[in-house]
Amino acid sequence: MIARFLFIFFLATTIQAVTPVDSTLQHQIYYARDRVMPALVHIQPVIKNYDTGELEKQAVIGSGVIFHKDGYVVTNYHVAGKAERIICTLNDREQVPATFVGGDPMTDVAVIKLDLSDYEPELHIADFGNSDSAQVGQYVLAMGSPLSLSRSVSAGVISTKDRYFGSEVRLPSGERTGRYNLWLQTDAAINPGNSGGPLVDLSGRVVGINSRATMFANNIGFAIPINIVRSVTSAILKDGEVVRSWIGLHCQALQELEGYFKAGRDNGVLIASIDPGSPADIAFLKAGDIILELDGEPVSARFVEEVPLFYSKIAKVTPGTEITLKVFRDGEEYPVKVVTRQLGDLQGEDFEAAKWGFTVKAITRQMQIDNSLDDTLGVLVTGVKRSGSAGGLDGLRRGDVISKINNVRVNGLSVFAALYAELSKDRRVMIQTNRNGAIRYMVLKIEEEEKVNE
Amino acid sequence: MNKLSRSRSYYLIATFVLILFSAGSLFAQNFDFEKLEEKTQRFTVIVDLKIEMAFGVHTSEQTDRLLGTIVDENGLIIFDGTALLGDQSIPGLSGMSVKITPIRIDVTTMDGQEYQADYIGSDRFTKLGFARIRGEGKSFEFVEFQSENNIKPGDWLALYMLLPEFITPPLAADIGMVSTVITSPEHFPLTVGFNATQKAAVLFNEELKPIGILGALVDPGNATTDSNGMLESFGQFRMPLLGLLSVKRLQELIADPPKKGATDRAWLGISLQALTDELSDFWGLHVPGGIIVNDIVKGSPAEKAGLEVGDVIYAINGDTLEVNKDEKISLFQRVVVELGPGADLELSVLRPEGSSWKELSLSALLEAAPLAASDAPDYDIDGLEFKVRSLVFSDFMRLNQEPDNFTGVVVSEIKLGGPAEVGGLRIGDVIQKVGDTETRSLEDMIETMNRVELEKPSEVILFVWRQNKTMFINLKSAWN
Numbered sequence: 001m002i003a004r005f006l007f008i009f010f011l012a013t014t015i016q017a018v019t020p021v022d023s024t025l026q027h028q029i030y031y032a033r034d035r036v037m038p039a040l041v042h043i044q045p046v047i048k049n050y051d052t053g054e055l056e057k058q059a060v061i062g063s064g065v066i067f068h069k070d071g072y073v074v075t076n077y078h079v080a081g082k083a084e085r086i087i088c089t090l091n092d093r094e095q096v097p098a099t100f101v102g103g104d105p106m107t108d109v110a111v112i113k114l115d116l117s118d119y120e121p122e123l124h125i126a127d128f129g130n131s132d133s134a135q136v137g138q139y140v141l142a143m144g145s146p147l148s149l150s151r152s153v154s155a156g157v158i159s160t161k162d163r164y165f166g167s168e169v170r171l172p173s174g175e176r177t178g179r180y181n182l183w184l185q186t187d188a189a190i191n192p193g194n195s196g197g198p199l200v201d202l203s204g205r206v207v208g209i210n211s212r213a214t215m216f217a218n219n220i221g222f223a224i225p226i227n228i229v230r231s232v233t234s235a236i237l238k239d240g241e242v243v244r245s246w247i248g249l250h251c252q253a254l255q256e257l258e259g260y261f262k263a264g265r266d267n268g269v270l271i272a273s274i275d276p277g278s279p280a281d282i283a284f285l286k287a288g289d290i291i292l293e294l295d296g297e298p299v300s301a302r303f304v305e306e307v308p309l310f311y312s313k314i315a316k317v318t319p320g321t322e323i324t325l326k327v328f329r330d331g332e333e334y335p336v337k338v339v340t341r342q343l344g345d346l347q348g349e350d351f352e353a354a355k356w357g358f359t360v361k362a363i364t365r366q367m368q369i370d371n372s373l374d375d376t377l378g379v380l381v382t383g384v385k386r387s388g389s390a391g392g393l394d395g396l397r398r399g400d401v402i403s404k405i406n407n408v409r410v411n412g413l414s415v416f417a418a419l420y421a422e423l424s425k426d427r428r429v430m431i432q433t434n435r436n437g438a439i440r441y442m443v444l445k446i447e448e449e450e451k452v453n454e
Numbered sequence: 455m456n457k458l459s460r461s462r463s464y465y466l467i468a469t470f471v472l473i474l475f476s477a478g479s480l481f482a483q484n485f486d487f488e489k490l491e492e493k494t495q496r497f498t499v500i501v502d503l504k505i506e507m508a509f510g511v512h513t514s515e516q517t518d519r520l521l522g523t524i525v526d527e528n529g530l531i532i533f534d535g536t537a538l539l540g541d542q543s544i545p546g547l548s549g550m551s552v553k554i555t556p557i558r559i560d561v562t563t564m565d566g567q568e569y570q571a572d573y574i575g576s577d578r579f580t581k582l583g584f585a586r587i588r589g590e591g592k593s594f595e596f597v598e599f600q601s602e603n604n605i606k607p608g609d610w611l612a613l614y615m616l617l618p619e620f621i622t623p624p625l626a627a628d629i630g631m632v633s634t635v636i637t638s639p640e641h642f643p644l645t646v647g648f649n650a651t652q653k654a655a656v657l658f659n660e661e662l663k664p665i666g667i668l669g670a671l672v673d674p675g676n677a678t679t680d681s682n683g684m685l686e687s688f689g690q691f692r693m694p695l696l697g698l699l700s701v702k703r704l705q706e707l708i709a710d711p712p713k714k715g716a717t718d719r720a721w722l723g724i725s726l727q728a729l730t731d732e733l734s735d736f737w738g739l740h741v742p743g744g745i746i747v748n749d750i751v752k753g754s755p756a757e758k759a760g761l762e763v764g765d766v767i768y769a770i771n772g773d774t775l776e777v778n779k780d781e782k783i784s785l786f787q788r789v790v791v792e793l794g795p796g797a798d799l800e801l802s803v804l805r806p807e808g809s810s811w812k813e814l815s816l817s818a819l820l821e822a823a824p825l826a827a828s829d830a831p832d833y834d835i836d837g838l839e840f841k842v843r844s845l846v847f848s849d850f851m852r853l854n855q856e857p858d859n860f861t862g863v864v865v866s867e868i869k870l871g872g873p874a875e876v877g878g879l880r881i882g883d884v885i886q887k888v889g890d891t892e893t894r895s896l897e898d899m900i901e902t903m904n905r906v907e908l909e910k911p912s913e914v915i916l917f918v919w920r921q922n923k924t925m926f927i928n929l930k931s932a933w934n
Binding site: 250256270272436443 | 725736922926
């Protein structure tokens with residue numbers, strides 16, 4: 001009797017789960033699926049990693065979506081940015097190779113191009129929607145390859161559309177990311193492997209590119225809004241890169257401090273910090289100043305979510321242009337002219353000094369500011385191979401700056417590479433490093449390469 | 455006799471001989487313990503030491519019961535101060551430091567008199583703690599150490615150790631033997647038979663003369679250093695090497711006990727590196743070792759002496775420096791630290807000149823080392839529930855800033871759940887302004903906060919330096 005009752009109960013709930021749900025919703029999901037799934041790409045790049053002191057290749061998994069008839073696929077920079085080669089599996093399970101076109105670590109967006117020479121079927125393209133008009137609570141589907149399980153769909157809603165993380169988050173390759181954009185937060189399941197895949201609304205348009213999940217949390221995933229992605233991909237297709245202006249400002253939400261800074265005023269952008277030597281520093285802007293206008297247009301960041309919009313307004317100016325900021329300081333308003341500079345690369349080019357057993361990278365201005373180095377001369381040690389020539393040395397560490405080799409000043413990566421080539425037969429090399437302002441000497445003893453027995 | 459029983463009888467003989475020897479050694483010492491105990495009790499005290507350990511947001515208390523010895527008639531006592539020397543700055547953790555503060559010292563003499571004592575300080579070499587009994591003019595019986603220069607292996611030494619609290623009587627004798635006399639890095643008669651819990655007990659020879667105290671040989675290779683490689687405290691060997699701390703060193707310490715918060719260490723003001731064999735080969739230097747000067751602190755004795763970055767110091771005060779490994783650097787640092795502020799240091803230096811090396815002789819006048827973060831004066835801002843301390847030398851190193859153009863006070867402690875924590879202040883933040891008022895020093899901060907605590911504003915805006923950037927922080931207090 002009890003068994004029969006349980007059976008009935010079970011059946012009842014099952015029926016309830018299937019039948020009374022809004023059939024329009026189900027059909028909308030099918031519709032959205034059918035518009036985007038054919039353009040979904042499973043991406044398997046082999047990326048270059050220099051962290052261990054030698055060039056290591058690593059196979060990773062990501063997702064992407066075709067957005068252009070010529071075979072362009074958008075994905076994350078952290079998926080394809082350091083790729084040496086890329087294999088893609090399309091939704092019809094056909095494999096095609098792809099090449100890296102360009103990327104933007106600041107927004108974690110990259111574009112790759114499918115090699116369609118051996119692919120005959122018609123290519124499906126997904127449409128980009130409008131992330132500005134996305135709604136909190138709106139149904140979305142996440143598509144991609146969570147944990148490498150390709151062609152997977154999960155569903156949820158947009159949990160919030162103005163999440164901001166500042167620029168404290170770093171990509172695995174070291175770049176700070178997220179300074180210029182807000183994020184869409186969704187409870188559609190996002191797992192490793194979903195990176196680069198589309199977040200799709202029920203009209204079958206891509207509203208975001210899934211990028212990050214939260215460890216130890218349930219269903220807190222983040223996607224880059226498609227309007228940001230659209231501007232980045234078009235810049236990449238047009239110029240190969242995203243060019244931004246930089247003046248070296250760090251801002252803070254005015255809300256918490258407006259009572260202190262200016263009685264009664266609740267608009268403007270509060271400067272919290274200025275990078276030393278930056279255009280803002282040269283223009284004598286200082287922490288505590290409040291920017292009211294940028295080239296005559298009012299700007300405000302009362303809440304932290306409004307800060308990236310101000311940053312991107314500056315970024316959009318052509319580098320080298322003079323901008324005028326109306327600044328509020330000590331109860332007065334002043335115009336301040338600042339000549340912007342190009343933001344430039346966040347990270348420098350990598351180089352493997354295989355015989356010497358370590359890897360280095362060129363120092364960019366952003367790296368100099370980030371690591372508070374004196375200049376961009378020298379090269380930064382990115383990894384030391386434990387069993388290599390430098391591994392036995394107590395001296396060399398990741399983060400050291402190599403300033404001289406055999407008493408020759410290393411002015412940049414090209415000088416380093418030239419010295420490495422020139423000294424490749426030497427058995428002893430003197431390396432001078434700089435760490436926290438103190439120099440250090442070490443002699444590299446290069447072991448002879450083992451002769452291979454015939 | 456078969457083979458087996460023969461070997462067994464050899465074994466028996468060997469055992470007998472061993473017993474004979476050990477019995478012999480047991481009776482080799484000849485102490486009059488009755489007399490010794492009577493003598494020891496006059497200047498031995500029990501020290502109940504209550505200490506507070508603060509590490510960032512965490513604070514805990516512990517009580518140690520130690521054996522103490524009165525060393526002058528005004529009630530100066532010495533005890534094992536190891537527990538008080540755990541102060542450390544942790545360079546990697548943004549200026550965080552472990553701070554150990556004695557909060558109460560109770561002293562009980564062997565005839566049952568109870569006193570309170572005031573902590574003076576601890577010595578980083580001998581790890582001896584110093585406190586003075588509040589005797590209100592009372593004159594105490596104290597131990598008078600007597601030098602014994604003729605100590606040799608095989609000599610017997612005795613001490614009294616403190617037994618656990620529930621045991622009566624509290625003292626028990628123990629003996630140990632001098633096993634060798636270490637000559638380098640310092641003269642140190644090594645003993646066997648004692649253990650580390652007996653440290654700081656007075657050692658007597660068989661004539662019942664107090665010839666020193668039980669101490670541990672410090673391990674220069676195991677020293678804790680601050681971010682600039684400056685010695686903060688010496689470590690111990692994995693197995694502590696116990697022995698006799700000399701009367702000379704004790705008398706110096708007793709005459710001028712180390713003071714908490716003051717610097718007893720000298721410094722030269724350089725970052726340094728050992729001249730390894732590889733480096734001296736490469737440069738063609740014919741010295742067995744040395745110190746390479748990697749960086750020179752502005753205004754330091756090194757700068758005043760004319761040292762330059764890249765110089766190799768190969769001898770000090772005429773003694774060759776056999777430092778050819780980084781592990782041996784502390785041999786050099788030890789000399790500097792021990793010489794103390796005000797001492798002269800003759801430096802024999804090799805200076806690179808093109809492809810050759812020039813020999814130089816420089817003389818440096820050692821100065822007091824800058825304060826360690828854990829010794830820096832601090833101030834408790836009750837109303838906002840955090841503590842600040844002065845910027846010290848190691849902060850400038852950590853923050854990559856020059857003292858000339860960087861000022862502020864460092865957040866050293868934050869109470870959990872208080873306005874500072876809620877407002878987002880972090881340990882290691884450097885507060886440069888409170889509202890519009892610059893806080894260039896701890897005095898500025900104290901003055902400003904006194905004013906703030908009177909005004910009790912609903913918001914206090916701090917301008918802080920954190921990770922190479924500045925930011926504003928809004929603290930809201932109910933001012934309970």
